[in-house]
Amino acid sequence: MTETLVRTDSGDAAASPRPVPPRRPGQRVAAVVVAFLLVFLLEGWITNPRMQWGTVGEFLFSPVIMEGLRTTLLLTFLAMALGIVGGVVLAVLRMSANPILSRLSWCYIWLFRGTPLLVQLLFWYFLSAIVPTIGLGIPWGPTFVQADTNDLITQLAAAVLGLGLHEAAYMAEIVRAGITSVDDGQNEAAQALGMSRGQTLRRIVLPQALRIIIPPTGNQAISMLKTTSLVFAIAVPELLTSIQGIYSRNFQQVPLLVVACFWYLVATSVLGVGQYYLERRFGRGTSRHLPPTPLQRLRGAARNHRKESAR
Amino acid sequence: MTETLVRTDSGDAAASPRPVPPRRPGQRVAAVVVAFLLVFLLEGWITNPRMQWGTVGEFLFSPVIMEGLRTTLLLTFLAMALGIVGGVVLAVLRMSANPILSRLSWCYIWLFRGTPLLVQLLFWYFLSAIVPTIGLGIPWGPTFVQADTNDLITQLAAAVLGLGLHEAAYMAEIVRAGITSVDDGQNEAAQALGMSRGQTLRRIVLPQALRIIIPPTGNQAISMLKTTSLVFAIAVPELLTSIQGIYSRNFQQVPLLVVACFWYLVATSVLGVGQYYLERRFGRGTSRHLPPTPLQRLRGAARNHRKESAR
Amino acid sequence: MTPAVIRAESVYKSFGRTDVLKGIDLTVAPGEVMCLVGPSGSGKSTFLRCVNHLETIDRGRLYVRDELVGYEERDGKLHELHEKAVARRRRGIGMVFQRFNLFPHMTALENVIEAPVQVRKVPKRQARERGAELLDRVGLADKAGSYPAQLSGGQQQRVAIARALAMKPELMLFDEPTSALDPELVGEVLEVMRALADDGMTMVVVTHEMGFAREVGDSLVFMDDGAVVETGPPAEVLSDPRHERTRAFLSKVL
């Protein structure tokens, strides 16, 4: 029944031809149509006189815009740092066995996710309208140290506080999802080794959760890059509002918005590359081999190309 | 060696006392301090004359604000619907074996995530500045049907297009993460049963991915609720901008922003409850028993309470 | 002579630089129960997956019921079939995985009727009736409404078998169906498989259960390093292996 057959007409096995992948005429047509449309749109866009490419070039590296860009990047960095740290703390509190801490964290997330960022920014900036001085003391009792709220909370501090504390509420949910995704066995194994809860979290759970946390955090960072423009409400000029300031003076809205898009795309792309490498770093150990980096891929392709052409 | 011992001094086993949970004095103190601070802050907030609670009450249900709220909710709903559908399509394309489609999707995500929403909104609203009429025809060739862009893209359409297409780029990453999280074995099992790729996606993979997709989507929806305020740039007045309009006239900024916070918190809370039930629905089958709904928990607590007090 | 259900002719398969199958030749006759054994990494699963076209093959020919698996021969060349055609051919082949791979968001009955309803377009009521029958056949009539997470491993694997049977396959592939189970639960699953064999189902079973191979198998194939080393009636191969490698392996597993 289980004899070995070798079909004679197909010849030597090693010589039998490799199967041919199927043709997909639909895909080809779609590809051509899409390429065609893209070229059409791009052509229309680039040659459109309203784009005023000259103006774009003129403003692309202008000092005001560079300074706005710097503010945007600085705010994004500080706010995300505060947001991530706050998010981790909130997530851990939220999942703690202590009901008071857990509820407190819930309330924070509810409040800071639920109210407009504009209000939060205005709140920190105009805190002095409600609390003219901030003091250290006993509630309803004497005050020991006190300072003018406006001096204590500078403009930048208000911006970072507003953006960062708001972000922390969102990050908390993301971190929580990440921590939940780590297998419970990891926790138990660490505890069985005598590690404390803090050590377990820091050394075992968080590094693994990062794999899940990083992609949505990338989303958040990109979002933050653009959300920073809301700090204009408290008179901090960043990239987009600097640009708005310029075109509100000369009315050259389209080319200036192209400049904005350019810089945001650059920043987003840099973030994207960073995210790629972070993901790769924290994906360590999840698969047998790391995927090649784009650089390695490029080199590999070049090598193959040389080989091909050498034939 | 393995004899059975019963310590006599500890008495009958079933009667041996239950262990006492540890006291955590630190936690208690923290709880009291936190409660104290909260009351202090709340007291200061509520009794602060600048809050002008009368004004809050006066405007809370005023028709303009109700209309703004309606616009906000409508826009959020439509934009999220477009964003979710678009996100699923983009994620599937991004993961497709076809390199053209995958790259196209990548480009879309890059472009729409990377440029400011303001620009995208203005783009759709002022499309006619670049393309005065939209026609159906052959590129560089004759046009068959054509219409005025301003008629075709109404103000609302521009708002929904801008918000929704922007959101789709973010949702694509979220959906992709969700799909990746579904065990490969599920795909194989479905294929081995002769299901097509579409059927596998629709019936097997997506329903399981939802468990991962829902929480960040909740984040996005809450975020969208507030992002809609950007559509004022294209002259669509929603909740926050209606309120800004009012306080720009009467300068009662604080109480009016309290009104804004109130409505956003209400909307966020409703969304949160919806999310809870959705998560519960799609968590089906992942654990042995479904967790109780808050309602069930409430009933349970009431029952226990009755029991306790009956003693 | 009725055509063989599976006919493999020098099937080659590699992943990147690793050659996993190095020229497999095999025939499975209708009604035959073939047991596939061999050390880990020898390519047993990969072969089974090739039969079902979950993997493409690199060289050689693989026929199921005299039809090429996943390919079409034109002008002496193999052309990969389109997804739809592949799916159509797969319907005649049932597969049971080591890790069950039940759909966790569906009850046992929903798992069983999913493919008939979606793929064969069987009316839902009819599918439910037949699904209940099948669950009854694997001894789980009372678990129709349970989700996989509420079932023991043995029960899950039996639902998986019922799910595969629901498509009325003429060939069943089992990839270590009992190796993820507690020793106590192995028996229930083997029982169901034995009954299936008695009904005349053609089966290819990758297994480490030598008792099952001896009692139920019509033939035993020992694979190592991507090639078939030894083949013959189970009793013969198990008691008197001809090859050194077979002997070494059996001494560890038995």
Add this chain to the structure above:
Amino acid sequence: MTPAVIRAESVYKSFGRTDVLKGIDLTVAPGEVMCLVGPSGSGKSTFLRCVNHLETIDRGRLYVRDELVGYEERDGKLHELHEKAVARRRRGIGMVFQRFNLFPHMTALENVIEAPVQVRKVPKRQARERGAELLDRVGLADKAGSYPAQLSGGQQQRVAIARALAMKPELMLFDEPTSALDPELVGEVLEVMRALADDGMTMVVVTHEMGFAREVGDSLVFMDDGAVVETGPPAEVLSDPRHERTRAFLSKVL
């Protein structure tokens, strides 16, 4: 008489409404290898986890080296210990899980030295040296730099054993250490455990490997439905079980 390493006195444990342990009484002497067998759901894992205070107990007393596990007795009442104190007591107990639970983001060596460095504050260089020794002892000297995903199941389980040993425990708990392994790989792990037993380590082993129990075990405890049914030297219990339930279970597993 040296004190018992484990002394359980009418240990009760329930999850919600299910009573899982219904009065367990057990003593494990120093150097003893105790094998725990019983059907699925009988509470074997739960008991092991109670010993390590991964679960709290509801009633009774559980001593390791004459110290209450996770509790302190004051005024005749048991007070749960603080996390730090629990962690300190756990260091003397090594645990090996069925599913290995290696830290996937760390290499084999990093897995082994993590706890000594973090918990015992052993200097890193010293920990590395001892870690390499331990990996050598379990036959994995050359895999120190591999991530768990790059190791076979048997190798992973051996790393897990080395990891537990790195804390120099005086008691090792094994929860079905071989049941997630391919039959071929079981041997390597049992070999390491056998060597450990020969070195005089006190061990509690939940297992379905009756051969191991017979050869290495000093005592065999059969549990069913949360209670100890039968206890005695393995050879005796296995060849001539006194209870009906033991007999029924053994007939299925052997």
Add this chain to the structure above:
Amino acid sequence: GGTTTVNQSKVPEQRVDPALRALLPRDIRDKGSITSAVGNDYPPLSLLDIDNKTVIGAEPDLIHAVGQILGVRVRLVQTNFDSIIGGVRSRRYDVAIQAMLDKKERQSQVTFVDYMKTSSSILASGKAAGNIHSLTSLCGSQVAVEQGTSQVDDVAAQAEKCAANGKPELEKLVFPDSVGCFQALSTGRADAFVGGTPTVVYQAEMSHGRFRTAGEPYRFLPYGILINKEEPTLVRAVRGALQKLIDNGTYAKILKQWNIRSGALKSATVNGGTA
């Protein structure tokens, strides 16, 4: 869509001028209405009525009167700055009247029909009022300005002067709207606000002494109605209608009704801004 309102104003009814009407582009005549972008937060030029929906003020009154002379209804759309230029250029709006200064650098993008002159003034908080008399005395203070106004440039220039002369630093705070400016002023985040004279005067009156005007108004520039550059006939129609309002006294009535005492024009100019 949008917030379209019809203003019940006390401005005398105008009669249609057929000659001017004939200048209107065909599609506007066909529609029978023109769409005008307006602001809503720049009293007394534009503000929201008590219903929080209707825009009122001098600008809506003027544009309505213009519409009556041209024989078309006027649809008002409240917008913010970002959509004005794009809106006019893409013909979403036929005209825009939103306190926009007619400045040389803007004239390459749109055409202005000037309807009044304005000047800039300084509003100081009660605390700082004693030390502030003019732009030069702003060194060392924090000054709020509104995004997109010419005062942003004035204050920036003054800041540079302060730095050049070794005086204490002038800190410029640009806010998106005037509310932010006044909020900053009242919370002490800013010492002074530089803005259009009408707003400054209006706020000084409304603040019951908390804010005071400081120094004299400076630099007069025309506000212009924005019109697409490619619509020269519409420009002529609007200019003609405005001239007619000036001639028949309605223009003066409107300014008086909104308490605007300075800046009235004798004749309506096109792109009259020279700065």
